Amino acid sequence: MNYLKEERLNALAAEYVVGTLRGKARLRYQKLLMQYQIVGETTAKWEEYLVGFSDGITPVEPPHGVWEQIQHRLNHGNSTKPVSNVVEFEQAKQARWRYLSFLSTAAAMIFAVLLVVMIPVADEEISHVAVVNNADNTPLWVIEISESTMDVKVTSAFAAITDKDYELWMVPENGEAPISLGLLPESGLEHLATNAILLNGRIAALAVSLEAPGGSKTGAPTEVLYIAPLVSV
Amino acid sequence: MEHETLFPLLCETANGNKAAFAELYKLTSPQLYAVVLKLLKRPELADEATQDAFIKIWHNAGSYQRGKGTVLTWMVSIARYRALDLIRYHNLRNEVSLDNEAPQLDESSNTVRMNTEQDKLAECLDELDQSQRQAIQLAYVNGLSHQEVVNHLSSPLGTIKSWIRRGLQSLQRCLSL
Structure with missing residues (x-):
């Protein structure tokens, strides 16, 4: 099925925004969002079309603890201790x-x-982490990034597919094409060199694609399997 | 408000200005919270979705592109998608009372989005067939799945899917005129 045909894409984008596109279809659409700029543009158009429904909802002041928790989680100064809702x-x-x-x-x-x-202490502090989960939210790879090293640990939940490799990608925030960060290990712990773009670029997320042995031949992800946020620590 | 206030605040937020982020939260959180509360029904999950949304907004403020919609639309979308994720993650079933929860547009609350485009949108929404509009509203505003809309409106699944699909097509035609 050609998802990028205009009529089909509009139908999918509309149902994605409405929320009736669910389950695996929703996940497939989220992968298309990562792969094709036109999908993002069509989605944004539908968000603008339909947000009028939200305008009609009477605003509700969130509990005070919500803001305190946000400050706390962002480690912003002057945050007071989060309010407990426990009776x-x-x-x-x-x-x-x-x-x-x-x-x-x-x-x-x-x-x-x-x-x-x-254990000998590493010289560098970890600045970013990412956990790549499968569709059931089970971690498959744990990635820790310091200035020069990217440590990738494969969890016991990971099951490799023969004749396929897994490639890690950085997805820029500005909507430009994903940038390859190399092949992921399929067992144990591997120490890779940190790509400077991970520390300096504006990153929307990391993505993992399924590729033929040796990685993508086109310079673009072939089949995006997983998406993981990159979190600074 | 959108162009005068929210966009500069988002730009400042992208630069790491915490005071601007706090002001952005103050101005928009009641709208975002109301949207996710309507979807999730449970206040503790609405709290979680609102927190997650604003944390994402803080980290991604710099990625907002004006050409892709207003700041408020962008923010509401982030909050809605997080709420939809939570519905899926917690396997929430949406059971709402038709008498009490049939979504109604509250004109008095529409203080944030007031320009020609929004007038056009309101006009197009008004032109939708009542059943199409209600089915889309139940899905978009209340987070109901196709099957839940079926239970709610007591119409066959094929009819509900058709109402939603045709309603969305009509909306697109009207807005692109």
């Missing part, structure tokens, strides 16, 4: 969990100290 009778139960949480945190810290002692 009082839950507090006794929570105290027990806090105690257990404290114990597990302490154990984790001791373990971390042991690790620091046992």
Whole structure:
């Protein structure tokens, strides 16, 4: 099926924006969004067409805690402690969990100290991380990026396909074509060189495509399988 | 408001200006929160969707392209898609009472988007057949799937799909005139 035929694309974009395009069809459309500029433009057109429905909804002031949580999650200064929405009778139960949480945190810290002692410490700090999940939200690759090294760890949930390779892509925010970051490992942990564009470019997301052995022959992703946000830490 | 206020605030947000981001939140969060609350019904999930949306807006402010729509449309879309993701992730079934929840346009709340394009949009929405408009509204505003719209309007699935498809085609024709 040619998704890019104008009439077909308009129908898909409209149902994507309305929200009736669901399940695997929605995921397939999201991949098309990453691949083709025309898909993004058509989607934006429909967003503008239909937003009039949202205009009709009476605004509702969000709870104060929402803004505090946003500041907290962005690590912005002057954020006060997030407001707890938990009602009082839950507090006794929570105290027990806090105690257990404290114990597990302490154990984790001791373990971390042991690790620091046992393992040579990397010179560079990790600046960005990305976790590539499959459609069931199960992590397949964990990517940690520092100034010169990109560490890619393959999880036990990953199952390789014979005669295929997996290629990692950086998707620029400005809608330009994805840039290849190389082939992903299919087992264990691999240390790759960090592409400077990951640190300096404006990035919408990372993407993983399925490719013939050796990677894309065209310079563009062949079949985008997964999309992962790149988060600065 | 869109051109005078929101766009400069978004530009400042893209430059890392936290005060501008706070002002952008103050001006737009009631609209975004209302949209996701309508979709998700559950306040705790609406809180989560609103937080996620504004965090994405902070990180992606620089990627907004004016040619692709207004700032508010861009922001509302980010919030809506996050809410739709949460509906899928939590496998939420939308059960709404037709008597209480049939979406009605509230003219008095339409204070943000006031220009010729929006007038045209309102005109085209008004021209839609009542059943088409209601089916699209239930899906867009309340987050109902095709099957949920079927349950809601007590019409066959084929009819509902047809109402939505033809309604959207009519809207496109009207807006492109």
